[in-house]
Amino acid sequence: MQRARSLAAEQAILDATLALLTEDGYANLTIEAVANRARASKSTIYRRWKNKEHLVLAVFERLPVPAAPEGDDFISELALLFGRFGQIMQNTALRGVIPTLVAECMDHPTLSAALIDVNERRRAPLRALLRRAIARGEIAADADVELAIDMIQGALAIRLYFLLDPPSPNWIRQLGQRILCGFGASAPTSR
Incomplete structure (x- = not known):
């Protein structure tokens, strides 16, 4: 159950990142905005991705x-x-x-x-x-x-x-x- 919740949170974060990239562009992308959109904590994001570049890269790697x-x-x-x-x-x-x-x-x-x-x-x-x-x-x-x-x-x-x-x-x-x-x-x- 914990792994399923973790995967769901990860997907929500990546979806939020893509949506914010589409809406606001890279320059305006912040970890805080991603966390708010994904309903996740910033610490959850930083546990998986070092910075916003790694987060954007993770979005692309999923394609x-x-x-x-x-x-x-x-x-x-x-x-x-x-x-x-x-x-x-x-x-x-x-x-x-x-x-x-x-x-x-x-x-x-x-x-x-x-x-x-x-x-x-x-x-x-x-x-x-x-x-x-x-x-x-x-x-x-x-x-x-x-x-x-x-x-x-x-x-x-x-x-x-x-x-x-x-x-x-x-x-x-x-x-x-x-x-x-x-x-x-x-x-x-x-x-």
């Missing part, structure tokens, strides 16, 4: 990361991955929180450091797709995989957070073709 899908080629795998990522983002309030947190990283180096691991988890499926594309000969063996990931994540961020326009299947295909062309493969014919 699912889509597994790298296996398809016939890089473009089909990229489309599957973007579809899974889109479903996750549709079902969470983080879509509106992520741009704010990115901006806050400029003024809060500890937040930036805490989010490095979160971003690394998001990069891992793309890295797997790109390495399989290299193994299949779609991308040059000496391709800079990390640069390709930066390009994909950057294009996706612009589309989602600045243009507020989810990527269409055609946009994903075009992005995949540009990545293939830029990293040593010729553009595949349209399907």
Whole structure:
């Protein structure tokens, strides 16, 4: 019974953190506000999380990361991955929180450091797709995989957070073709 109560309190704290991030942003997030929203004590929060950066990180760590899908080629795998990522983002309030947190990283180096691991988890499926594309000969063996990931994540961020326009299947295909062309493969014919 004690463990169930503890898990319920933890979930209430994480839910409150996400709600407050969405409503007020990172700069205005306080442990006291989280405690009030979650109906928990500040000492309960501090027993689990050292500071608000760790609390925000815990919210992100609870979110699912889509597994790298296996398809016939890089473009089909990229489309599957973007579809899974889109479903996750549709079902969470983080879509509106992520741009704010990115901006806050400029003024809060500890937040930036805490989010490095979160971003690394998001990069891992793309890295797997790109390495399989290299193994299949779609991308040059000496391709800079990390640069390709930066390009994909950057294009996706612009589309989602600045243009507020989810990527269409055609946009994903075009992005995949540009990545293939830029990293040593010729553009595949349209399907």
